Amino acid sequence: MISKETFKNYIGYAIGEIVLVVIGILIALQINAWNEERRNRKLEQDYYCRLLEDVMQDEALLAKLVTENTSRINMSNQMLHLLKQKSPSRKDVVNCMRGATVRTTFTFKPNQAAYEDIKFSGNLNIIRDIKLKTLLINYYSTTLGIANVVDVNSDVTVGMYYRLDKDFVELGWTDLPAVTETIDTALVDLKQFQPLDFPSPELRKRLISEAVFYLGTNARKNELYKAVNEEIQKMKSELLSKCPS
Numbered sequence: 001m002i003s004k005e006t007f008k009n010y011i012g013y014a015i016g017e018i019v020l021v022v023i024g025i026l027i028a029l030q031i032n033a034w035n036e037e038r039r040n041r042k043l044e045q046d047y048y049c050r051l052l053e054d055v056m057q058d059e060a061l062l063a064k065l066v067t068e069n070t071s072r073i074n075m076s077n078q079m080l081h082l083l084k085q086k087s088p089s090r091k092d093v094v095n096c097m098r099g100a101t102v103r104t105t106f107t108f109k110p111n112q113a114a115y116e117d118i119k120f121s122g123n124l125n126i127i128r129d130i131k132l133k134t135l136l137i138n139y140y141s142t143t144l145g146i147a148n149v150v151d152v153n154s155d156v157t158v159g160m161y162y163r164l165d166k167d168f169v170e171l172g173w174t175d176l177p178a179v180t181e182t183i184d185t186a187l188v189d190l191k192q193f194q195p196l197d198f199p200s201p202e203l204r205k206r207l208i209s210e211a212v213f214y215l216g217t218n219a220r221k222n223e224l225y226k227a228v229n230e231e232i233q234k235m236k237s238e239l240l241s242k243c244p245s
Helices: 002-083 089-101 113-120 130-161 201-240
Strands: none
Touching: 002 113, 002 130, 002 201, 089 113, 089 201, 130 201
């Protein structure tokens, strides 16, 4: 009887110990889950703020590009104005042509630092807001698509500017400061490059056409940059609500 009673007590203690261990494990697991959830929420918040920072950098870059594009449009108009004059300055015309194309290949590319980190770290599931996640994916696909179209416009502009069937002497490239500085005047007489009559009717027609072409490609860029800005403002507005200053 004593042995049976002792055995029963032992079983009771053992079961009690097992229950306590199980409860301890469950509590530990729950604490770990809470800690993991807290870390994920903090990481999610950090991502929102990093994404906002990237989008604001996109906004600043776009503003700079729009300013440069506006300057190129102004130079295209100035080029057209000069070519409508009877005897325009060749130096002024070639400087306007250069101004209408300068830095045209410096185009928009969205900053993807935070977005790439989210994707390649496998943390996309941490973003709980389905609407924002969809907006985020659309933002980068749309802006990158527009950026590709801008690049096409830039490449065509550069191709027009450097067309090899041009007479670069008649166009006045020797009047460009960067070119003039590289000419050895001990060997080359710059006066020999001065035309008797500038521009010839054929060259005037061609330059007017090019000026309009530059005007058109830069105007198209402005349209594309306007579309990019709309995407930026949507993304920025959504992220500001997630990452208040």
